[in-house]
Amino acid sequence: MKLVLDRDDLAAAAMTAVGHSEVALERLDVRPAYKASHGFVNNASADVCELAAVTLLQATCFGKPVILLPVTTLGRFQHQTLVTCRGLSVDDIEGRTVGIRSWSQTTGVWVRGFLAEQYGVDLRKVKWVVYEGGHIDGYTDPPWVQRASSPASLQADFLNGRLDYGIMGNELPVDDRIRPAIANAANAATEWAQRNGFAPINHVLGVNVAAARDHSAEICLMYDAMRRVTEAQSAELSIDMHPVGFDALRGPINQVAAYAVEQGILPEYVEFDDLVARSCAALGVLPSRLGG
Known part of the structure; x- marks a missing residue:
């Protein structure tokens, strides 16, 4: 099996868990992991792949052979990722230009959801500029989103x-x-x-669905090992930033799915129970095996 994963601790746990089986697990050298998303979703270039939550939801809507293994590999607060260097505030955003790497980028979906829900922003009154397409073949951005002229750089x-x-997480320049x-974004x-x-x-x-069917036991062992790592790290936190298991992921996945529908990224709402059913069918397990 081929694995794409940014976090070394989770990758090491997965490799160790499968190490005594007859299945060889190879970690592909793709960093950051999102660069593997298009090939994984559309061409099965990996068997287990770190994937943006919204990309997983899109893959489900567009009938791609991908299921959820309920392990959070990256979680963070998002309010601080909406930035400016022009002395503006969130109250000034309507009628202004906002750049983001991709319209379907999960960070942007969360931030736009907050803008509409908490700050009363009409998202259609903002001039959105994106610099990349999405990862799913067949998806196009909504018509109110503008693509930056090429060549162009979000940071520049x-x-x-x-x-x-700009909405930038890991891409934020130093200035x-x-x-x-x-x-008070943190608050x-x-x-x-x-x-x-x-x-x-x-x-x-x-x-990948084929890998899930062929290597269910090994994938479940990987899940167990990664769960132990993330739960140990989250034990003393008041807010779990890396939830594991179907029950723990239900709330955030449902919320980001609702935001994605409102923003024209998903053609329809993806029911979390459908994600659970697809995963369990492919792996041949009950929901309780994966924290549900």
Whole structure:
């Protein structure tokens, strides 16, 4: 089997778990992991792959042979990722330009959901500029989203003043002018998570359906090993940033799916129970085997 995973600790746990079986597990050298998403979803270039939560939902809607293995590989607060270096605040955003790497990027889906839900922003009144397409063959961005002229760079356009705001997580450049557009972003994010009972999640694990059927036992062992790692890290946290298991992922996946439908990224709402059923059917297990 071929594995794509950014986190070394989770990859090591998975490799060790499968090490005594007859199935060879190879970790592909693809970093950051999202660069493997297109090949994994559309061409089965890996068997188990770290995947953005929204990409997994899109893959389900578009009939791709991908199932959810309920392990969060990346979770973080998101309010701070809406940034500006022009002295603007979230209250100024309507009518302004906001750049983001991809419209279907999970970070952007969360942030736009917060803007509409918490700050009353009409998303159609914002000038959205994207720099890449999505990972799913057959998906197109909604018509109110503008593609940046090529060649162009989100970071360069942002720093040079061609964008009023940017939504950037790991892509955020280093510059003393940059400030979060949402005041007290950390407090706002913590309050949102406490009110909803979960934190936003970015990346989970996807499994190719054929691999799930052929190597169910090994994939379940990988799940167990990665669960032990993440649960040990989350034991003393008031908000679990890396939930594992179907029950733990239900809240954040349902919420980001609702936001994605509202933003024209999913053609229809994906029921979490359908994700559970697809995973269990392919792996030949009951939901309780994977924390459900």
